[in-house]
Amino acid sequence: MPVINRIAAYAEDMAQWRQHLHAHPELGFECHETAAFVVERLKEFGISDIHTGIAKTGVVAIIEGCAPGPTIGLRADMDALPIAEETGLPYASTVPGRMHACGHDGHTTMLLGAARYLAETRNFAGRVALIFQPAEEDGGGGGVMVDEGIMDRFDIAQVYGIHNTPGVLEGCFMTAPGPLLAAVDTFNIHIRGLGGHGAMPHETRDPVVAALAIAQGIQTISSRNHYALDDLVISVTQIHAGSAENIVPETAYIGGTVRTFDPEVQKMVQRRMAQIVEGTAAAYDVAAELDYQVWYPATVNDADKAAFAAEIAREVVGSDNVEDDVTREMGAEDFSYMLQARPGAFLFLGQGEGAGLHQAGYNFNDAVAPVGASFFARLVERAQPAQG
Structure with missing residues (x-):
């Protein structure tokens, strides 16, 4: 697989870094050891x-190039998930109930590999801002970093990120102009009735039947309040x-969870869900409270930056291994906050079966x-060439 020779030379170092991080997962904003390692x-x-x-x-770390110029941002997320690992690997998680x-x-x-190469060569103009972000899985760390001013503080003009994708041929890149991943919202509905003996339900106000009716009613939003060809997912998961x-x-x-791309659809879902909860609660003589939380916005690539990123990917892995107009997906990513703040692109990188x-x-x-690191490095060198 064609990667930058210098990066290929320390592929074993990168594997050791990655396996160390894998063995020491941290959650949310509490990525203290991971940040120290970085x-x-x-x-x-x-x-x-x-x-x-x-x-x-x-x-955030800054690498100065060999000539004046703008700043390009490269982002990687650092946090793990609250899952008990079952890989049996020699470097499996050492923390019970947590894994990468x-x-x-x-x-x-990948970002550390690119950083090592770029710090050695500095064959680019301007600066590179290396963004190592906590709390992608839960907490919106990308949005918090933007709110804390990293784009203005470090004068970042454009920003890029990569996410691995199992089940896609190893080393293949995928992206698209415009919307790539959905906005994600969560909803929590708390129902209070009057409990009692199961043999005397007439003396109760049963919150169970109300919950079942509310859950069924919510499912009609997609089928009866929404145009079928627009993207919308509403899933009652608990x-x-x-x-x-x-x-x-x-x-x-x-x-x-609710997944949307159109803000108007998002508003419609929130409005209808509130009506269904309120009306059903009244019908079953219980109290019900809807807590609807708007979370990550849709991940929307800048069309020109996505095309440029796909061009760089072709230089690294060849044209046959790059798809530049993939169908958008209903998953979500808090890199979306960074793309709201600055133009850029998000790409998927296949990692095989x-x-x-x-x-x-x-x-x-x-x-x-090494493929992802080479992509980041070439992206910087081509976006901000040492000589114009």
């Missing part, structure tokens, strides 16, 4: 302009109630780390 490696590469404590444990099940250990490694077979419980809970993302048997493929 900073230690950056210093080894001769990078001294390092800023820590952004979004609690985020890191989404490949953020690999994303961090219903909790009760403690014994002969007790009508006092409360019930419903939780789920294996367990899927967020599965207990998942493991990042170390063979693709």
